[in-house]
Amino acid sequence: AQSVTQPDIHITVSEGASLELRCNYSYGATPYLFWYVQSPGQGLQLLLKYFSGDTLVQGIKGFEAEFKRSQSSFNLRKPSVHWSDAAEYFCAVSGNTGKLIFGQGTTLQVKP
Amino acid sequence: ETGVTQSPTHLIKTRGQQVTLRCSSQSGHNTVSWYQQALGQGPQFIFQYYREEENGRGNFPPRFSGLQFPNYSSELNVNALELDDSALYLCASSRGQVNTGELFFGEGSRLTVL
Numbered sequence: 001a002q003s004v005t006q007p008d009i010h011i012t013v014s015e016g017a018s019l020e021l022r023c024n025y026s027y028g029a030t031p032y033l034f035w036y037v038q039s040p041g042q043g044l045q046l047l048l049k050y051f052s053g054d055t056l057v058q059g060i061k062g063f064e065a066e067f068k069r070s071q072s073s074f075n076l077r078k079p080s081v082h083w084s085d086a087a088e089y090f091c092a093v094s095g096n097t098g099k100l101i102f103g104q105g106t107t108l109q110v111k112p
Numbered sequence: 113e114t115g116v117t118q119s120p121t122h123l124i125k126t127r128g129q130q131v132t133l134r135c136s137s138q139s140g141h142n143t144v145s146w147y148q149q150a151l152g153q154g155p156q157f158i159f160q161y162y163r164e165e166e167n168g169r170g171n172f173p174p175r176f177s178g179l180q181f182p183n184y185s186s187e188l189n190v191n192a193l194e195l196d197d198s199a200l201y202l203c204a205s206s207r208g209q210v211n212t213g214e215l216f217f218g219e220g221s222r223l224t225v226l
Contacts, residue, residue, distance in 0.1 A: 043217035102154030
């Protein structure tokens with residue numbers, strides 16, 4: 001079955017600290033992988049995507065993610081978190097149908 | 113470049129009623145997808161339209177239906193509303209029938225069913 005698991009429902013980090021959000025996926029074919037961010041009352045904004053090639057991908061707002069096929073993971077990282085990064089983060093996977101399968105999301109809280 | 117816009121932003125209905133949600137896709141995009149996001153959950157795929165034809169459907173009953181118009185705008189219709197239909201409904205647009213899932217989302221329509 002195709003699925004995405006985000007093991008951490010809620011994470012709190014101090015401003016300026018590093019961040020890693022975990023994502024594991026199950027997908028039969030070659031996956032396309034995404035991270036989206038959702039601020040309160042807002043739609044989803046694409047942070048970054050992985051289609052092929054270099055397994056370390058850079059996104060907007062200083063985020064990066066690393067695709068590890070052997071671990072079926074696509075973890076999101078940021079070296080130094082800003083208060084404005086507080087939001088909900090969703091990992092998603094798709095094939096070539098364009099249908100996205102989302103994880104449950106991780107809520108990030110940033111302490112001053 | 114105009115982004116994806118949805119209307120209404122909020123609405124309240126009672127059980128058994130019908131609702132229509134609307135979406136204008138981003139300029140140049142000919143594919144529209146709809147997602148349901150229940151509180152505390154990730155979005156779930158409802159269906160996708162490409163050039164006015166349904167092009168994929170998720171695990172939703174037939175009372176969820178849609179339309180895409182020649183200008184690529186779209187409607188989501190839900191009949192016989194149930195309490196569990198309360199959710200944020202997200203519209204997303206993209207370019208092409210076969211695409212990689214890089215979608216551009218609107219801000220959603222929040223439906224409350226009483």
